[in-house]
Amino acid sequence: MLINFTLNHKSVTIDAPPDITLLTLLRDYLGLTGTKEGCAIGECGACAVMLDGRLVNSCLTLAPQVSGRELVTIEGISQPDGRPNDLQENFIEYGAVQCGYCIPGMVLAGEALLKRNPNPTRQQIRRAISGNLCRCTGYQQIVDAIEATAKDRTAHAKS
Ligand code: FES
Ligand code: FES
Structure with missing residues (x-):
């Protein structure tokens, strides 16, 4: 299915299966490997991202749940020239x-x-x-x- 959302301040559309996690979408489909997989069951926070400004565990979020929403990963908070914030x-x-x-x-x-x-x-x-x-x-x-x-x-x- 096509998933449209805002990722790190840019609009993206990605074709991905509806039953994968947001963590898999980020790491395996979008190449954003800054988001880490630890426990994969919602207990460690290594996979945390900001969805509409709130912290969520991407291992517990299905990829289609980001449709139409604003997602920020660790790759999206650095300064415009790429330096750490x-x-x-x-x-x-x-x-x-x-x-x-x-x-x-x-x-x-x-x-x-x-x-x-x-x-x-x-x-x-x-x-x-x-x-x-x-x-x-x-x-x-x-x-x-x-x-x-x-x-x-x-x-x-x-x-
Ligand atoms: S990988 Fe541990 S909470 Fe998601
Ligand atoms: S788990 Fe090593 S710095 Fe936090």
Whole structure:
């Protein structure tokens, strides 16, 4: 079936079977391998993407469910020239990246949070990433990176 949607700010139409997951559509049909497969049963958040601004697990979403909607993957949040955005830079700056496998989902969880709550508490940050598992970092540095980005963006918006 033909699936039409907005992917990383561009309109796309792709011919794909109706019974595949969004994760498979992204990785195998569209070549966007930044979205990772971890558990494939909705428990790790490695496959998280933003659908209409909300975080969803692409392993639990059927591909046709994105029809007519706006999807953003990790490939869609970098700066226009391809450099990492401010949140990604802060992940690097605060040592929030080790093996990296959870990071696309973590960054999108952070972006989805900052979209609906530009000035979150640390507890709200922890809650926002609670569906994303990281086996490496202990989470502290990830919370630090999201918190620093919120502060930078708020300061920038005021100036
Ligand atoms: S791969 Fe989707 S939640 Fe783990
Ligand atoms: S950095 Fe390795 S799983 Fe999070």
